[in-house]
Amino acid sequence: MNRGEQLAVLSGAAAEQWGLVTAAQAKRLGLNAVQLLRLTEAGLTENVSRGVYLVTAAGMPTGLEAKAAWLRLQPKEFAWDRPAGHPDSGVLSHATACQLHELGDIPAPEVDITVPRRRTTTEPFVRLRTAALDKQEITIVDGLPTTTVDRTITDLLRAKADGGHVGRAIADAERRGMISLDDLAEAVSPYNRRYGLSAAADGRDLIEHLVSQAGQSLLRHDMDRASQQGFNEAVNRMQAHVAKNISALQEHVLPRTGLYAGLDEALAQVATNYTSLAQTMQEIARTPPRLDELLQRMSQTPPALTEFFSNLAAPAHPFESRFRSASALQQYSSLPPATRSALERAAAAGASRRGPGAAAHPGADQEPAAGPDEPHHPDEDEDEDEDEDETRKQPEQ
Template sequence: MNRTEQLAVLSSAAADQWGLVTTAQAKELGLNAVQLLRLTEAGLLENVSRGVYLLSASGMPQHLDIKAAWLRLHPGEFAWNRPPGHPMSGVVSHASACRLHELGDIPAPDVEITVPRRRTTNEPFVHLRTAPLDPEEITVVDGLPVTTAGRTITDLLRAKADGGHVGGVIAEAERRGLITVDDLAEHVQPYARRYGLGATATGSDLIGHLVTQAGESLRRQEVDRASQEGFNAAVHLLAEHPDLATALAHSRPRTAREASDETAALLGMRLSDLDRLPRPHPITTGRAAVLKALRDIDQQLRKPGPTPTELMRQLRQPNPDLAEALRTLRHLDPAVLRSLQQAGVLSPGMHKALEQAATTTSSRQLPPPDASMSTQDDDHGDDHLGGEDTD
């Protein structure tokens, strides 16, 4: 083969291997070491790792060190003949898997690859780990077999990686939907004591501990926090503008435009003025904030009250947000509460909670519930305190 033919043969194979080819693969294609050397001297190949060449025209691939190390584990076999989990090639794992998944900022000075049985390597920057992997614990990233995000996190905990770094990986994986906290918690619980938690700590406790240590928060926590802030904003809005609650209680289904116009009229504003309202919620402003507040209060009031056991657990825990929301609700005009009750958006449990709160704090009384509501109250039992549950 002349030089052009040699290069064409190598290019065909390297095209499906990120522009890379091993010495053993080149031999399978009919090229010897001398020919590879001459192509390198001509600038057509670049020796990027021991026994691994890059076609210069291909450009430098991302994560070159990982790809070269993975090819070297079974140098005579082409990448397309290695299914994920191939026993001779292994699976990229631990911190190297974080690099490929682009999770966190955990240090990864070595290339870490998990193999099913013990092997050795002369490469100083390649760390082979021995462990079995189930097929569902393997995914493919940029053509490489890689442990899934959940398995990667479990491996890091088993290897005693820094808790703050692992917490950052968990938070980012959860935000991107690569893991679910509940599923992960089942697998990481055995490592709770290793990270300073008590013998009774759960997997969820460990996840929360690591994420906090990383200075991060989970998406689920952020959504819960935003929902609570949105509900508090809705309560205060109704306290300041009771006509809005009355309108909500008696409103018919209407278009978004009609709802905007009605809201503006109730506030005595021009529609454009709604956009200049103070921000009551971290993700909404202006006109959208007012409508969002109305939807929030409607949804919260329709939620069922907690069970007595759950209620007592909540009451034993300090919750400034819930306390502030209840204090504001206590000062709503009785006519507003009556409108909400009659329209069915004020649950019997919430009604009785407000009635009790009003009795202990002022002389105002809510109108008694009708017969159908009394029957429902009997079913709730001690749930009459559920007005403090804003979920």
């Protein structure tokens, strides 16, 4: 490969690793140490750390020391082949994680890397810490596996970092919405005694203590103070505005209209009218005793009216109850007056022999005596025969 091809091969790998490539990775790509040295002498690459080269055309990345130290943990492996949480891949933590998250101003003279198992390094500015991390405690910042903000703060408290520095990091994280104070308070509560708080203190007390040490304040407290201050200012302005309007009303409007002198009298008159109106409504609501008595009497049916309706329901004459059809009643009405009188006398005489109850309701088997002028009807003879047959059959049943 000529120099251009060598640079193209290195640039393809470095583009996925912040413009960086290790000597071991370059060897995997087909470049030896002599070729790397010649590229460096030509100004196409730059040796930024032991065994780590920067492709000059890519530009200097931020957090160079942390990225170079993380690449050296596994120099042969490319970044895309090192998933977060891999047993041999470290996670940036503690003060280095604070710098990557851009929280506070805590100094980081060393690159802090947490590894899942004990390891050693000969790098003078790299500190390896051993701890088991859950996947929920690892996030990616600028392509680097980094501890989350909550885990970073608890790591700093566990390592007894300066309280002011930690408080500044907490304040910045809270203002940027990167943490939940309730969750963080529960996580940091075991470290109260390390920072001079009593055993009765809780995690919130420790957070406020650290933030106050940093000379900072939480956004929530600032918002509460701002809200209270704004509310007080609004109330004061409203009171001043109302007082100004009342003063102008008393000074200019009321004297000119003549209302000021009679204002108290008008208000008293309104109160009196209101009391009279209330008493009137109460009197209207109460029903007079005479009206109650009248309504009760109207709801009862008079005895005379009851007797009148009873007479209407009764038959007009006891003898007329014998006729169950309109045609029979019509035939009876067409008889001569003398015949009708004879029939009524005969019916009255029969009722007197049976008793008073039978006179009101004569039996169906009783027939009026035929007078000398009564015409003969064959249909009535047939009805009488049927009645006699039914009379004879009744004992058999």
